[in-house]
Amino acid sequence: MKPLTIKTREATVRAMYRKLARAWGRQHWWPAETPFEVIVGAILTQNTSWTNVERAITSLRAAGKLSLEGIRELPLPKLQRLIRSSGYFRQKAQRLKTFVAFLDARYAGSPERMFATSTEQLRTELLALNGIGPETADSILLYAYGLPYFVIDAYTRRFCAHHRLIRGRREYDGYRAVFESGLPRSVKIYKEFHALIVEWGKRNRDAGR
DNA sequence: GGCCAGGACACCA
DNA sequence: TGGTGTCATGGC
Numbered sequence: 001m002k003p004l005t006i007k008t009r010e011a012t013v014r015a016m017y018r019k020l021a022r023a024w025g026r027q028h029w030w031p032a033e034t035p036f037e038v039i040v041g042a043i044l045t046q047n048t049s050w051t052n053v054e055r056a057i058t059s060l061r062a063a064g065k066l067s068l069e070g071i072r073e074l075p076l077p078k079l080q081r082l083i084r085s086s087g088y089f090r091q092k093a094q095r096l097k098t099f100v101a102f103l104d105a106r107y108a109g110s111p112e113r114m115f116a117t118s119t120e121q122l123r124t125e126l127l128a129l130n131g132i133g134p135e136t137a138d139s140i141l142l143y144a145y146g147l148p149y150f151v152i153d154a155y156t157r158r159f160c161a162h163h164r165l166i167r168g169r170r171e172y173d174g175y176r177a178v179f180e181s182g183l184p185r186s187v188k189i190y191k192e193f194h195a196l197i198v199e200w201g202k203r204n205r206d207a208g209r
Numbered sequence: 210g211g212c213c214a215g216g217a218c219a220c221c222a
Numbered sequence: 223t224g225g226t227g228t229c230a231t232g233g234c
Contacts, residue, residue: 154215
C-alpha cells in the first residue's frame with residue numbers, strides 16, 4: 001500500500017472532517033461549566049470512560065468541592081473517596097492536588113493568570129507536572145481556554161491508522177501535525193473534529209461487538 | 210468473567 | 223528509544 005503524499009493526506013483530513021460533521025452535527029464538547037471543571041475532567045478521564053468521570057464530578061459538585069478552593073481544602077482520603085468512581089482514584093486525587101499546588105505556587109491560585117502566559121510556555125509547564133501528559137495538557141489548552149492545540153487520544157490514533165493518515169509508529173506531536181497541518185487553525189474545528197473522532201471510535205467499537 | 214475505557218509514569222534493557 | 227507493568231472502577 002502506497003503512503004499518502006502530504007497534500008493528499010491534508011485533503012483527506014479536511015474531507016473526513018466535513019464528512020463526519022455533516023453526518024453527525026455538533027457534538028457539544030466539553031461538558032463543563034468552567035475552565036477549572038474542564039481541567040478536573042481532563043485529569044479524571046485519563047484511560048476512563050466519561051460516564052464514570054461524570055459520577056465523580058457529580059459527587060464533587062454535590063459535596064460543594066468542585067472548585068479550586070474545594071480541591072485545595074479537601075483532605076486527600078476524602079478527595080479519593082469522592083472521585084472513586086473514575087478509577088485510579090489514588091493517582092488522580094494526587095494529580096488534582098498537584099495541579100492545584102502548581103496553580104497556587106506559580107499563578108497565585110488564579111486560572112486566569114495562568115492563561116495569560118505564552119501558550120507554548122504554559123504547555124511546557126503543564127507537561128512538567130506529574131500526571132499531566134500531552135493529551136491532558138492539550139485537552140486543557142483547547143477545551144478550557146480555547147487555544148488551538150489538536151488533542152490526540154487513542155481513538156485518534158486508531159482513526160489515523162484506519163484512514164492511513166500516518167505510517168508506522170509516530171509520537172504524539174507527529175499525530176498532532178497530521179491534523180494541524182491539514183486543518184485551518186480554528187479552535188472551533190479542532191474541538192469539533194476531536195469530538196467527532198471519539199464518536200467515530202465509539203461507533204466502530206460498538207459495531208465490532 | 211473478560212475486555213475496555215476521552216493516559217501517564219516508572220522501570221528495565 | 224522501545225517494551226512492559228501498574229494504577230482501579232464500572233458498563234457491556
